[in-house]
Each structure stands twice: as C-alpha cells, then as structure tokens.
Amino acid sequence: PDPGVASGSVKIKDPAAVLNVGDIVQARILKISEPEEMQLTLALEQEPAVEGALLCMDVKTGAIKAMVGGKSFKKSEFNRATQSRRQPGSAFKPFIYTAAFDKGMTPSTIVIDSPVIFKDTLKDSLWKPQNYEEKFYGPTTLRTALVHSRNLVTIKTLKDIGIDYAADYAANMGIKSPLTRDLSMALGTSGTTLQEMVKGYSIFANQGKKA
Known part of the structure; x- marks a missing residue:
C-alpha cells in the first residue's frame, strides 16, 4: 500500500x-537530429x-x-471541477474519522502514534509510513490526530474500522470515484474530483445532513 511506490507512468x-x-498542440523541441536524418x-507543452x-x-x-473548470473554456473544454481526478491527500482524512465515529469511536478515543510496518504484497516490499514531521507522538486522541493531520493515527484508525467499511462510507458521502482499497487510502492516495470532495464536505457544513 505504500503510496510512494504504488504509482507509475508509462x-x-x-x-x-x-x-x-x-489536433493542435504545443510542443517543445528536445533534440534535433543530424540534417540528413530530419x-x-x-x-x-501545457x-x-x-x-x-x-x-x-x-x-x-x-x-x-x-463553477470554474479551468483558465479558458475556449482553449480547453476539459472541466477540472467535475472531470479531473486528483489525489486529495490529507483532505480525505475527515472521511476516515467520520466513518470511525459512526462505528463507535469518539473524538476522545486514544490511538498510539508509533512506528508501524506493513507488508506490501503487490510490490513485495515493506511500507513504513511516517508523520509529516517524521516524529511519533505516543497516545493521541482522534481529535488531536485530525487537527494535526497525523498520518499514523489515521492509518491505524482505518485498519481498525476496516478498509471496505471506510470506502463504502466515503462513497455514501459522495465520493464515487474508485478508491484503492488498501491502507494508503487513509492518506488520500486515490484520485477524486473536486465536485465529489465539495459534496462530501458540504455534509460537515450542513451539520451532518446530505443536501
């Protein structure tokens, strides 16, 4: 599940x-061959x-x-608000904690912020997630973990409540893009649209009610 190695390009x-x-495109010249080869x-270029x-x-x-989908609709009709999928990163964490609260945990629930190692069977490697500060904070309430965006507590919380449960819960809140069902989901590694994220966050702003 290591997001650092789980992606690639072709x-x-x-x-x-x-x-x-x-098609009309902008291009940048990287190399010019010998004159006879042309x-x-x-x-x-973007x-x-x-x-x-x-x-x-x-x-x-x-x-x-x-809604603004980009700089110029004339130049590009691609709507980045509804069509573009980008990794939300830590902005996805509130969905994990909401699912946890609905499953019986509370903002006062304590999870140990400590080193942990997971086996990534797909890559045949070990995943050693860390907090942004590269520090460990010991016993931590979920409230504190959310406020300070602690990666390890979020990952452990996701492991406790179940990956499928959290993914289905997020889908019920409006995240319809396919989510990679592994622990890296806690760090927002799956691409979502801006519209999905706004729809999900609107539930928080509306006191827990879906519009």
Whole structure:
C-alpha cells in the first residue's frame, strides 16, 4: 500500500494513442537530429503550466452556485471541477474519522502514534509510513490526530474500522470515484474530483445532513 511506490507512468510509444489528425498542440523541441536524418524529438507543452478549478455549493440544497473548470473554456473544454481526478491527500482524512465515529469511536478515543510496518504484497516490499514531521507522538486522541493531520493515527484508525467499511462510507458521502482499497487510502492516495470532495464536505457544513 505504500503510496510512494504504488504509482507509475508509462511512455506513449504511438502518438496516435493520444492525438488525432488535426489536433493542435504545443510542443517543445528536445533534440534535433543530424540534417540528413530530419528527425525531431519533441515533448508536449501545457499552457498554462498550472491550472485550477473552483466549485461553490449551497450546502443546504446541493445547488452549485459557481463553477470554474479551468483558465479558458475556449482553449480547453476539459472541466477540472467535475472531470479531473486528483489525489486529495490529507483532505480525505475527515472521511476516515467520520466513518470511525459512526462505528463507535469518539473524538476522545486514544490511538498510539508509533512506528508501524506493513507488508506490501503487490510490490513485495515493506511500507513504513511516517508523520509529516517524521516524529511519533505516543497516545493521541482522534481529535488531536485530525487537527494535526497525523498520518499514523489515521492509518491505524482505518485498519481498525476496516478498509471496505471506510470506502463504502466515503462513497455514501459522495465520493464515487474508485478508491484503492488498501491502507494508503487513509492518506488520500486515490484520485477524486473536486465536485465529489465539495459534496462530501458540504455534509460537515450542513451539520451532518446530505443536501
């Protein structure tokens, strides 16, 4: 489940797999061959280099009040608020704790923040998760763990309540994207859309009620 090694990339060997005749793209020249060969090595460019999205929702009705899917709809019709899946990281942790509270734990429940090692059978390796500060804090309440975004307590809490239970609970809160069902889910390693995250968080803002 180690998120540091659980991802990968694949080189595209055939441009036809991602581009169609007539597509207009920006490219950067990486290498120019000898004149007699007349070959170029190119890399696709993204303009702008950084994109963003915004979604504003009425938490009581679920109505979308405002949405921005990117810098320019004319240049790209891809809606980053509803179509783009990105790892939410620690923003996913509240879903884990909400599921835990609904299963009988409380904000005062104490979990030991200590080193732990998991066997990653898919990668045939060991996963040694750490907190961001690379420190261990011993007995920690779930309230403190959530406030300070403690990775180890969140992972142990997910292990205690069950991965499938937490994934199904998140789906019930609006996270419909497929979640990788391993302990790295506690760290928000599965891609979700902004719309899903806003829908899930709207339940918190609406005192636990779904719009």
